[in-house]
Amino acid sequence: MVFPGTWSDRDCGWVIDQVVGAELVYLWHKDADLKGCDCVILPGGFAYGDYLRTGAIARFAPVMEKIGEHADRGGLVWGICNGFQILCEAGLLPGALIRNSSLEYRCQWTNLIVERTDLPFTMKCDEREVIRVPVSHGEGSYFADPSTLSRLEQRGQVVFRYCDPAGKVVPGANPNGSMHNIAGIVNARGNVLGMMPHPERCAEPELGGTDGLKLFRSVTENALKVLVS
Amino acid sequence: MNVETIDERRLREVALTPEEYRVIVEQLKRAPNEVELGMLGVLWSEHCSYKSSKALLRRLPSTGASVVQGPGENAGAVSIGEGWAAVFKIESHNHPSAIEPYQGAATGVGGIIRDVIAMGARPIALLDSLRFGPLPESQRHFDGVVAGIGGYGNCIGIPTVGGEVYFEDCYAQNPLVNAMCVGLVRVDRLMRARAEGTGNSLMLVGADTGRDGIHGASFASLELDESSSERRPAVQVANPFLEKCLLEACMDLAHTTAVVAIQDLGAAGLTSSVAECAAKVPGAGARVDVSRVPLRERGMKPYDVMLSESQERMLVVVERGREAEVESIFASWDLTSAVIGEVTDDGFLTVVDGRREVARLPIDLLTDGVPLRRLVGVAPKPPRSLDIESLTPLVDPGAALMRLLASPNLASRRGVYRRYDHMVGDATVIPPGGDAALLRVKGTRLGIAMTTDCNSRFCHLDPHLGAQLAVAEAARNIVATGARPLAVTDCLNLANPDRPEVYWELEETVAGLAHACRALEIPIVSGNVSLYNDAMGRSPIYPTPVVGMIGVIADYGQRVGAGLRAEGDFVLLVGSSHNDLGGSEYLKVEHGQVAGRPPALDLSLEKAVHRVILSAADSGYLHSAHDCADGGMLVALAESCLLGGIGVRCPGIRAEAQLRLDAAFFGESPSRFVVSVPSRAMPELQSIARRHHVEISLLGLTGGDSIEFEGQFKVSLVDLRQAWEGAVV
Numbered sequence: 001m002v003f004p005g006t007w008s009d010r011d012c013g014w015v016i017d018q019v020v021g022a023e024l025v026y027l028w029h030k031d032a033d034l035k036g037c038d039c040v041i042l043p044g045g046f047a048y049g050d051y052l053r054t055g056a057i058a059r060f061a062p063v064m065e066k067i068g069e070h071a072d073r074g075g076l077v078w079g080i081c082n083g084f085q086i087l088c089e090a091g092l093l094p095g096a097l098i099r100n101s102s103l104e105y106r107c108q109w110t111n112l113i114v115e116r117t118d119l120p121f122t123m124k125c126d127e128r129e130v131i132r133v134p135v136s137h138g139e140g141s142y143f144a145d146p147s148t149l150s151r152l153e154q155r156g157q158v159v160f161r162y163c164d165p166a167g168k169v170v171p172g173a174n175p176n177g178s179m180h181n182i183a184g185i186v187n188a189r190g191n192v193l194g195m196m197p198h199p200e201r202c203a204e205p206e207l208g209g210t211d212g213l214k215l216f217r218s219v220t221e222n223a224l225k226v227l228v229s
Numbered sequence: 230m231n232v233e234t235i236d237e238r239r240l241r242e243v244a245l246t247p248e249e250y251r252v253i254v255e256q257l258k259r260a261p262n263e264v265e266l267g268m269l270g271v272l273w274s275e276h277c278s279y280k281s282s283k284a285l286l287r288r289l290p291s292t293g294a295s296v297v298q299g300p301g302e303n304a305g306a307v308s309i310g311e312g313w314a315a316v317f318k319i320e321s322h323n324h325p326s327a328i329e330p331y332q333g334a335a336t337g338v339g340g341i342i343r344d345v346i347a348m349g350a351r352p353i354a355l356l357d358s359l360r361f362g363p364l365p366e367s368q369r370h371f372d373g374v375v376a377g378i379g380g381y382g383n384c385i386g387i388p389t390v391g392g393e394v395y396f397e398d399c400y401a402q403n404p405l406v407n408a409m410c411v412g413l414v415r416v417d418r419l420m421r422a423r424a425e426g427t428g429n430s431l432m433l434v435g436a437d438t439g440r441d442g443i444h445g446a447s448f449a450s451l452e453l454d455e456s457s458s459e460r461r462p463a464v465q466v467a468n469p470f471l472e473k474c475l476l477e478a479c480m481d482l483a484h485t486t487a488v489v490a491i492q493d494l495g496a497a498g499l500t501s502s503v504a505e506c507a508a509k510v511p512g513a514g515a516r517v518d519v520s521r522v523p524l525r526e527r528g529m530k531p532y533d534v535m536l537s538e539s540q541e542r543m544l545v546v547v548e549r550g551r552e553a554e555v556e557s558i559f560a561s562w563d564l565t566s567a568v569i570g571e572v573t574d575d576g577f578l579t580v581v582d583g584r585r586e587v588a589r590l591p592i593d594l595l596t597d598g599v600p601l602r603r604l605v606g607v608a609p610k611p612p613r614s615l616d617i618e619s620l621t622p623l624v625d626p627g628a629a630l631m632r633l634l635a636s637p638n639l640a641s642r643r644g645v646y647r648r649y650d651h652m653v654g655d656a657t658v659i660p661p662g663g664d665a666a667l668l669r670v671k672g673t674r675l676g677i678a679m680t681t682d683c684n685s686r687f688c689h690l691d692p693h694l695g696a697q698l699a700v701a702e703a704a705r706n707i708v709a710t711g712a713r714p715l716a717v718t719d720c721l722n723l724a725n726p727d728r729p730e731v732y733w734e735l736e737e738t739v740a741g742l743a744h745a746c747r748a749l750e751i752p753i754v755s756g757n758v759s760l761y762n763d764a765m766g767r768s769p770i771y772p773t774p775v776v777g778m779i780g781v782i783a784d785y786g787q788r789v790g791a792g793l794r795a796e797g798d799f800v801l802l803v804g805s806s807h808n809d810l811g812g813s814e815y816l817k818v819e820h821g822q823v824a825g826r827p828p829a830l831d832l833s834l835e836k837a838v839h840r841v842i843l844s845a846a847d848s849g850y851l852h853s854a855h856d857c858a859d860g861g862m863l864v865a866l867a868e869s870c871l872l873g874g875i876g877v878r879c880p881g882i883r884a885e886a887q888l889r890l891d892a893a894f895f896g897e898s899p900s901r902f903v904v905s906v907p908s909r910a911m912p913e914l915q916s917i918a919r920r921h922h923v924e925i926s927l928l929g930l931t932g933g934d935s936i937e938f939e940g941q942f943k944v945s946l947v948d949l950r951q952a953w954e955g956a957v958v
Contacts, residue, residue: 004470004473004474004477004562004563005384005386005470005473005474006386007385007386007473007653008386008653010654011653011654011655014655014671015655018671044653045386046384046386046469046470046473048470049384049468049469049470049471050384050470051470104376104648105379105383105647105648105649105650106647106648107383107646107647107648107649107650107651107652108647134652136383136650136652136653138383198652200655201652201653201655203655204655206658206669206785206786207652207655207657207658208660
């Protein structure tokens with residue numbers, strides 16, 4: 001999914017096409033249909049500049065309606081970084097992403113504990129595995145009201161949490177001050193994932209790690225199954 | 230208005246001298262009108278015309294086997310193999326950043342990106358060489374500039390992978406912000422900004438034109454003074470999202486053959502971009518209709534339109550009749566484009582407002598008519614000499630190391646580069662924090678190394694030698710990654726050249742750069758000069774020739790990092806050490822002095838040391854390599870330990886007849902590397918070094934979690950990291 005200010009589109013595309021070897025289609029923000037995609041990825045960037053608020057304009061893009069319908073049908077939708085922000089603005093995921101507690105942009109490696117491995121996005125991860133994935137954002141601090149937060153926790157919708165290398169969820173491991181160290185959440189149905197970290201930046205050893213590949217492989221192997229079931 | 234009655238105040242407003250005005254009248258055989266005077270004022274400013282430095286700059290070597298495009302275009306370009314060219318340039322945005330740090334730095338980044346786009350290349354990386362006064366006094370400059378660079382680069386999606394941050398008193402009033410951009414293009418798709426083909430259309434694309442930045446170029450050519458903050462309107466406002474759209478649309482132009490040339494609109498806006506495009510084609514001229522320029526605000530006069538420095542605009546020369554093809558590409562990115570004029574063959578830049586002619590000037594008068602200034606250089610009295618014998622001896626090297634690592638100029642820059650997206654593009658295979666950054670060229674095994682360097686304290690103490698040392702250090706940073714130095718872009722930042730001692734510094738700097746680049750066979754293919762960094766004449770900066778260098782490695786799988794990689798490796802010092810404490814960080818931090826002579830540089834030895842490192846890297850012997858620079862051997866060793874998370878154990882070092890203890894640990898002799906190699910590779914490395922007549926000495930063995938020199942000191946990596954990463958930035 002390419003908005004004019006998206007920049008991780010080509011990185012995600014590179015991983016899908018060159019590393020994983022799956023079929024890749026670029027969707028343009030003005031497109032009227034999803035061209036038969038099984039999984040729609042909303043990559044990182046600044047969709048329309050994000051001068052107002054991240055994702056605030058993108059939710060009104062023509063293509064967003066189609067993405068909502070795709071999600072309603074059970075199709076996979078995966079928001080990464082700016083994509084996560086857009087999914088929250090569009091109401092496909094609860095909560096919001098606010099400015100990092102440091103009030104500064106952060107580009108660095110983080111450790112994430114994977115709390116759900118039954119999802120089409122994470123099936124290739126081990127139970128409570130710690131994966132290393134970089135973040136790069138200025139507004140990535142997950143925020144939700146107390147009742148939403150407890151509902152998310154009760155239903156097990158938190159998929160990734162910032163942790164230390166040993167898997168302990170500690171404040172020092174959190175790059176943005178998000179509530180409950182949340183790095184990524186999924187909707188109740190389990191087909192819409194939003195995450196701040198960038199798995200497309202760690203899918204090859206020369207870039208410093210390959211943990212992100214597990215998510216891409218999970219998706220490419222499961223996308224069709226989900227649609228069929 | 231004529232030559233007799235011209236008001237000097239009016240001339241000052243457009244930054245022309247009475248002598249220059251006289252030349253204009255003589256050439257035109259009439260007095261210029263208001264619009265013409267403004268156009269000439271900006272193009273004849275130091276910033277655009279290089280009238281004080283042009284004669285000197287011709288001395289710089291700019292040719293070489295890999296050079297595809299030398300100076301004179303929007304950016305330089307070199308062939309890196311497999312049909313790819315690296316396009317790159319560095320540019321200053323010092324004055325705007327002094328007044329308005331965030332926007333000044335952000336628009337600096339935006340401008341240099343457009344220079345690379347104009348060559349048809351996709352920008353792949355940014356670097357920023359920054360200099361400030363000491364903190365906390367210069368906090369406003371520092372915070373604003375770092376945020377502005379991040380704000381632009383992060384939004385547009387080009388990784389910021391390197392650069393420098395230095396703090397020195399001389400930059401307190403006049404911070405330096407030099408931005409470098411590197412791009413990639415197929416050699417056969419390289420664009421040049423030539424206005425070919427009479428009748429072809431001039432299209433202005435991107436942002437609408439507003440009143441921002443009028444006289445920015447003239448402003449950059451004056452000393453900052455009390456009234457400088459009144460010039461805030463001369464600083465432009467950045468819109469990185471718009472430039473992202475502009476960038477992608479310009480990349481899409483590759484799909485059509487309708488485009489003849491692309492030119493960035495930077496300093497002096499439309500006036501400069503049209504004139505420069507036309508000047509490159511003998512006899513060519515251009516006709517511009519200001520009434521067709523899309524405007525941001527009402528009531529703008531032709532003068533404003535021609536001089537506006539509104540950001541995020543490009544000029545595209547399009548084959549006549551094919552404008553719609555170009556327009557549709559920009560429209561798909563929701564960008565405005567407008568045909569504002571055409572290429573002519575009369576050698577004049579004619580500006581009309583609808584039917585009314587408002588200016589008509591010969592292209593060569595605009596771009597080449599300014600009388601070059603004949604300035605005189607006089608060597609100032611030599612800086613403070615250093616009596617090395619008078620320095621109190623080094624007692625506790627471990628404690629000194631801690632203080633040096635915590636000093637603002639040596640502390641870890643992680644606090645800065647983690648505010649920049651340095652990973653977007655999935656190409657950064659050596660991230661910031663080491664020597665040079667290395668980016669892979671996707672779809673090939675090629676890697677491009679890039680760095681910026683300058684030790685301006687050395688340049689202050691000896692500008693000729695300092696400039697050579699800057700080139701040598703940049704080359705060492707490239708070599709440390711396993712890449713071969715390929716070409717340079719330079720940014721010469723100096724004070725007011727009207728002062729004989731500053732002009733002498735400029736002469737010496739250029740001579741030093743030329744000498745080192747010739748000796749190391751690294752051509753200078755693009756660059757920029759920023760003068761008048763003077764802060765009201767009270768606080769001239771050190772001469773600061775920032776050297777931006779790129780290099781290439783045939784297989785990035787063979788790259789070498791700066792951090793130690795394994796326990797049980799031998800750690801070696803490659804190169805020779807002397808009593809080089811002059812101008813060193815140790816001298817400043819431990820003895821509070823900026824004095825003495827910079828270290829002597831033997832360029833043939835420098836080259837030999839590069840050959841040793843590259844030949845060892847090619848053979849896969851090196852586990853790590855790190856340049857010895859500021860802080861000397863012990864700081865380089867500590868950085869390798871901290872980057873790799875592995876300690877080192879070394880036998881103690883004793884003072885020798887030829888080498889003092891403080892110089893052995895902290896002296897800044899050039900042409901040296903700290904490397905680590907697996908024990909089995911030792912004999913090979915020794916024979917390589919012997920073959921090139923380069924000295925290597927064993928420092929110790931990797932392992933443990935501290936740095937220990939037996940019988941001398943032992944400091945834990947935890948403590949060192951705290952000092953290093955816990956400091957200022």
